[in-house]
Amino acid sequence: MELLKAIVGGMNYWIFIILMMIGLYAMITKNNLVKKLIGMSIFQTSILLFFISLAVKEGATIPILHHDQAHAKQGDHGEGGKHSDPSHKGKEAASAIEEGKEKPSVSHAGSSKIDPDRFTNPLPHVLMLTAIVVGVSTLGVALSITQKLYTEFGTIEENEILDQLKSGDD
Amino acid sequence: MIDQAPAIVLLAPFLTAVLVVLVGMKYERACFPLVLLGLSFSVAAAVQTILQVVEAGTLRYYMGGWPPPFGIEFRIDGLNALVALTVSTVALISAVYSKNRVPEENGDKISIYYTLLLLVVTGLLGMVLTGDAFNLYVLLEVSALTSYALIAMGTRRATVAAFKYAIIGTIGASFYLLGVGYLYIKTGSLNMFDIHEVLVAEDLHRSTTVLVAFILITVGVWIKMAFFPLHAWLPNSYTFAPTTTSCLLGPLVTKVMVYVMIRMMLTVFDPVYTFVQLNWGDIVVWMAVIAILVGSLSALAQTDLRRMLAFLIVAEVGYMVGGVWLANTAGLVGAIYHLIADVFMTLCVFLFAGIVFAKTGKREITATHGLFAKMPLTMAGLAVGALSLIGIPPTAGFFSKWYLIQGGMASGHWGYVVALLISSLAMAVLFFRIFEYALFGVKPAEGHGDHHAGDQGKFSEASASILLPLMGTASLVLLIGIFNQSIVSIITDFLVQFNLADPMFR
Known part of the structure; x- marks a missing residue:
């Protein structure tokens, strides 16, 4: 068995x-x-x-996020929802790291609502x-x-x- | 521009490769200057990088501006920077050598040949610079695929060897990939430094998965570096390939894989894990002893010049693997310094073999008869490379062997010390045999003596484009030997972080 x-x-x-x-x-x-x-x-x-x-x-x-999930996520992000340019986000995150030892903000916005187990x-x-x-x-x-x-x-x-x-x- | 130096080291040959294949279709003559230009940029950027590293310590470069756990990071320390500079320099030297040789040996595919040459350099440099374990696999395959093609361009024996190399090389690379997969299961990261942090923080070193990952990665890398008994692909590949190919790949491929092994053992898995917890040092050093002895004794049995040198590579790989697994500072300094020195010594002797082939059209060792009178400068170049391989001061080989023997004695591996000495003796026999042929000629009984009576002693030096690289390499071997202290200080600065003086390493 x-x-x-x-x-x-x-x-x-x-x-x-x-x-x-x-x-x-x-x-x-x-x-x-x-x-x-x-x-x-x-x-x-x-x-x-x-x-x-x-x-x-x-x-x-x-x-892949559903429309409403994605929408909620962008809402958290403020009016920056339109720019999906990855290099821009990357730079943002890089500068965030340089400024303080914060966790990079990519993929963490709205993480409270998105359950990674799903x-x-x-x-x-x-x-x-x-x-x-x-x-x-x-x-x-x-x-x-x-x-x-x-x-x-x-x-x-x-x-x-x-x-x-x-x-x-x- | 200066901030971007680490990326330029890698991108210069890559972009030139694209350019060469486009321009080369129409203007074949433009290929060679373009290759030189691209590789010179790469060398200049590598020099800039190493200066920055020496001055300011470890350099971190985010590819495309993505921060480390997500993007690919180049974290360049003393080891990276040294090996990257070595690789790009050797690439430039072999490119100079290729000027007339490629049109002569592969006249119908000049632009293709140069594209592949640049791509193999890109792959090797990428493996040295990258800080991402999966990225390393991709670049490993980039360099491997191009080198299969470069080797297959030789004689028909080379094509057979290239097929064998393709099969064995794929097994090696796949083992490496599998090992990275096992590491990813446990750590959830692909960034080498991140993996190390997680392994230490979560105390994963006791996990069987990590042990399997270590075994898979080590065996994969050993296959790729032709560590005896996994060396079967090497001798024929480098013997029958076009001479430029063996000048480029012979010194570089195995040494870059040694670098990958060192990086994996020290940076990804911790030295405490590899040396103390696993405690394989004795077994691996004895394997290295066997590799050294088999490599140098097989070299003695060869009649083909380049095949003899190929077996010397097998022996040299044994030196370095053994030196690393001695697990003390002297051994590691010796192994890393030998890595750099050996690249140039091997290049030196392979360039000599290429020149002999270019001038006489013969592959045998006996083709060197009477060369001291005919081509004194070429022989002087060989003499430097050969004395360095034997280990005679002030050439680079002496100092690397010095450190390796010191390391062997410090850790009590007397077998390794004896193997080094026997191997030096074997190399002395090998090269003094060549010197003897070159000074006194071959005995007529061997069948080469009757027809050269007329041309013996006539001065006919090799052309500048193949002689200059040899002279340059020979002087680099001397310079690396004379300025060994500054190189060793870069290496020791790199090794300080691992705290190898700790008594737990014995």
């Missing part, structure tokens, strides 16, 4: 570990270079799953957007290297490439 609870309760983490191991296995043992890259993709995707799992909260929704954590999602881009570009670079290997060796099987390197010199 304990074991079942551990497996079901952390289902996404188990899947993350299994996917990661599948990816590592493919990267290490597969002979075909494209299969290695598929393994690499699975490996990187498993990490995305891990990070996204961190952000989940029970009963929470997407971190919203999923957006930060891991943002990080993983970047990580997805990194993963795609890694795959792109690796695929183009594979293509170059294919034009130079005429094969994408690792052992055949190594055989050619052993027999011929360049």
Whole structure:
């Protein structure tokens, strides 16, 4: 029963570990270079799953404020409601920090009304957007290297490439 | 403008990269001056930054004006500033070297090559400057992706090596990312200094999650820095890449990763945690001993000049990892000073290998026969780099080894001290073999002696664009050695905050 609870309760983490191991296995043992890259993709995707799992909260929704919540928040802020220019806010907050050791005012206005438990954590999602881009570009670079290997060796099987390197010199 | 110096260090090569790819499509000749200009800006900004740091202490720069927990912060102390200056200087020197070599070796893709070169420098500088753990991952991948491409531009063996590097490098970077994720679970922050504060304030150092994070980050970084036995990607990558690539990546990539390791161990996790609580010092130092011995002995077995140097990098990484894990001030000063010195010594010998390849078209060590008569200045440059690697005063290598050995003796790691001495001996054998070939030529029995009888002794020095970088690097190696006190004082100023003299570090 304990074991079942551990497996079901952390289902996404188990899947993350299994996917990661599948990816590592493919990267290490597969002979075909494209299969290695598929393994690499699975490996990187498993990490995305891990990070996204961190952000989940029970009963929470997407971190977007409803109109009335947002309105109330801007009301607290005074007439500065119209400027949504982030760099401006950043400067404000920076100067607030310089003046005194106050907490930066970004995202704290009206925090009494907004319950953070009701919203999923957006930060891991943002990080993983970047990580997805990194993963795609890694795959792109690796695929183009594979293509170059294919034009130079005429094969994408690792052992055949190594055989050619052993027999011929360049 | 001066306030923005930390950002300019990073942005100058990045914006130049964009410019080079645009301008390079139409005017290929404009690429090289643009690269020089961009990197000179970067060096100037790095000099400015280090002056500010020496004068006023730690520098904090908010990227885009966003305050730390939300935005990305550059917090630049003595360590950052030194390594950043080193990286940008090496980039500039290799760029000068590339003037004729890139058109000769990669003539059809000059503008692409220079764009990648600038991007790899951007990534490396960013890793050094950033104070954000996730940002470091992104920049790590920026520099890694571009270096796969730069290596794949070499011979077809280089392409195979680049593929292997891509696979292994991705595993390393992913481990690092995973470690950052575990840290984020526990601390809820990505800012390195913030993470440290939370770890100490909440007494999270006992947590298993933090231990897993530490292991993942350390192993990831070790893969990236080619710490034996995780070095398999390195030798072929740097041997068969275009010579400019190996001059740029050979010295820099591994050393920047050593910097990341130091930063993670000292600033993010606390030295009390890494050195006292975990108490892995003995194991890691012995691993470093093995790395040093395997690296230098494998180098002895090589016939290819650049492959030999690549194995020396593996040994040097062992020096630095061991020095850091000795967990005393002398060891850390030695490791950080060696990091800076080694960048220039390695650059020196790789530039020499590049010049030999440019002049003779040969990769073997025997290609150096008769070079003392033919190219005395080039050989003088090598001599400085080689003596520094062996560790002969007044070159930089002597002083770094001095501190490392002092650290080894202070913490009672005699195996490490002996390994350093054996490795110095191996390097002496390696380089004096080259000197012997260069002075007396190769024995005819080895098959190279019959055809060079005519050209032996004819003076034909390398062209200025490849000779000047070597001369510059050689003089920098000497200068770093002679002015070691001012560099060491910057490093000790940085180390004071960790209170390593405390008896709990043994």
